[in-house]
Amino acid sequence: MKIPLFNIRAQYEDARHEIDGAIKKVVREHDFVLGSEVRGLEDEIAAYCGARFAVGVASGTDALILSLMALGIKEGDEVITTPFTFFATAESVSLVGAKPVFVDIDPKTYNINPSLIEGKITSRTRAIIPVHLYGQCADMDGIMAIAKQRGLKVIEDNAQALGARYKEKMSGSIGHAAALSFFPSKNLGAFGDAGMITTNDGCIAERIKILRVHGSSVRYVHSEIGTNSRLDNIQAAVLRVKLKCFNRWLKARVKNAEYYDRKLRDLPVECPYVPPCNTHTYHLYVLRMRSGTAVNIIDFLNKNGVESRPYYPIPLHLQECYKDLGYKKGDLPEAEKASVETFAIPMHPKLTMAQKDYVVKTIRRFFER
């Protein structure tokens, strides 16, 4: 048996005819960039997240960059974020000329630890980017309280957590702005790159709509320097069909996670910890070795047909491109420990019982050797 981490095609198989029809319609109308499907998707995603506005852009990375630009983050500013995330989170900060400042994580949820944020705030700090890692929200009350007290903006990196609940709120509706990614492997995946910003602030939404088309609201008149980050109508049409299946897919992910939790809990691994205020969307199901590194089990699983990888093997403060920031090994010990002890196992809505059983049996075999 060979079980991949993701099954991107399964999302298509579930709604093939409707997706094909939606693409054909866009082709017939020849309305390719922004357009009615994009406006429709923006309304539907805003409603889904419980945010007042949504603005479609070309990728999740652009959603982060344009959020930072719209909030006025620029050269000389500092932005606090987590080192335990996909690179784009910090990259977007660097690309607007600001400096990422890394704060260590909570070892149980792997999300940024709010109690360590205060100590990293300087007179240059302008914003915090919490990442809702693997599919569950960071401790947003703690983060929003610090932001309010210190006059900072909060951008949620919601690339992995569309549909996650935090108390009575949805991810993407809590910070000043939030970035979604519809990269094909995400829980709601397009047929290429696509992203979106959600926000409750009409001024931010308007500003991003101008920034995504070269800083222009009137053709050939440019009020500021923006970029080209438009969302394709074809991508939006595909995503609108998939969005109708999305809650069903989330439920299947949760069921699969519950199965893994139940079958693995007696082994020397930590299953994902979900605090009572959260629901988890299980973009990734990540296990952690109780003692030692995950290198050997990752190797064993891959050799036996169960795809497994660390997420993420090098914390961002130790990336070569950030040498100049001056961090060294040991500075952010929880992120560094998590990066060697954690490993993801196959997770998607269409895992069969036989596949889940095989994953569980293979993990058990590793510990029985």
Ligand SMILES: *Cc1c(COP(=O)(O)O)cnc(C)c1O
């Ligand atoms: C995927 C991802 C991004 C970037 O999204 P793209 O659409 O690939 O640009 C940013 N942050 C996190 C946490 C991600 O997982």
